[in-house]
Amino acid sequence: MPETPSVQELSALATECRADIIRMIELAASGHPGGSLSAIDILVTLFFREIKMDPKNPQWEDRDRFILSKGHGVPALYAVLVRKGVLERDELWTLRKINSKLQGHPDRVIMPVVEASTGSLGQGLSIAQGIALGLKLQKKSARVFCLMGDGETQEGQVWETALSAPKYQLNNLIVFIDANNGQIDGHVTEVMNLEPLAEKWRAFNWAVQEIDGHDYSQILEAVAKAKRVTDRPSLIVARTVKGKGVSFMENNIGWHGVAPTKAESEKAIAEIEGGKRS
């Protein structure tokens, strides 16, 4: 992979990752395909174009950090880490199995490269803020990227951090919301409406942008803009499609936390690899 993969190359990587996400959840017979597929384009773009890391030294102290606050989307993170060379692809097929380091939600103790143990929603942003504060105290230029789900932001702890990060002018903190409008019990707009989401974060004094979370150019441009902000943290509402890339999963809440059967998995992978993903 070249130093700065093109948009086409990012798309090819995302296709590989999507297929692996489906395959690992099928083999685990449990997991969250919908929110992994909605987030993968953001992850691929960040990890292959933005996040500074050293695969040979994952704990390099000047690295950028990525905190997956929506821990249930971890198959997307594992798939990306394979392509970054810090995880063996064969390990993916041990997801959620006993004695595997690929826990159902990220575990920083047994897999330090995931940076934070998440899955209890609403906590990752506070951790990301703490890391951002620590890096500033150490006068390091590294950045902290954090990805939350939209439903996740129904947690009160998120809004505590929404208040505090601007107070500390954490311009090294860049947060994405994977706004796929889906959560276990239904559409976010119905379960507990968050809109107008961008306006809420603007009112909390964040530098806010709203983009298409499947458009690599828009993701890159949003990060570039966020990096130019000098006095506050950035929040990017990335509008996404839950289950993106698999026609029968797209916008179907039923695929939030259900594993595909072998037949469904094969159908999904054929579709992904056939390039039906727009």
Place this chain on the structure above:
Amino acid sequence: MSDKATRDSFGEALKELGAENAKIVVLDADLSVSTKSVHFGKAYPERFFQMGIAEQNMVGTAAGLAFTGFIPFACSFGCFLAGRYETIRVSVGYSKANVKIVGTHSGLGTGEDGYTQMALEDINVLRALPGLTILQPSDDITTRAAVKFAAAHVGPVYLRLTRQKLPAIHKASSFEPWKGIVVKEGGTEVALLASGATVSESLKASEKLSRLNPWVVDFHTIKPIDANLILKLAKTCKKLVTVEDHNIIGGLGTSVAEVLAEAGSSTPLIRLGVQDTYGESGIAQDLYEKYGISAGKIAARVQEAF
């Protein structure tokens, strides 16, 4: 040495530690004047984070600071910290974050503010988290030692402190990590096992019980508990009595009961403390009297048992 609240000793010790160790950072949730973290905040404003009235965000932020190599002390009243159990559970406990959670205003000793400000079940919930050390020093000297130990120890710690003043009990050299301290050697009848504020009450009670010549032992570390010392006392004495300013469920009494039962000890145990009820407003000493953990009430209860 005049009487002193362990929160005051903590505030001074933390400020001193800040001078020695640049990795110490402190967070508070709008109670720094009460928890005494304010002294550190004034001395080292760049390493002090005022998080506002938002404890779960404070705890999570402390975890993030720990992940960048700092040693964060996150301070509030014990009840407000333990109430954010889920954040402590995942962001600190499961994550093995090197965070020091400092809860002041422990128990009935909080006094007039009443139950909602009293940590009475904090040990119970936090004790269930693997790898989390629970410290409850009983005077100025042991509090200073506990603060130093907490900073040096790699791993999460809960430090439980008092609002009310306590008399000096110990000598400079007596604090050893994980080990209970025998404050007063006794005979073969009874041992009073105490922690924090109840150590001085137990010591005073022992003076009223000279006929029974009780042992008085300070368990400044509740987790991991000093099982060897408990079993030694159980072999020596006819009865053991635990005294705690906490619900008797899940605190010192429970910890001792577990050790005794698993070792097959037949030594009877009396658990003094808040008897599975809520607290209330009042002067601290009056509450100690009403709930049976004042020196007089401890002595009376022990007399009854013999």
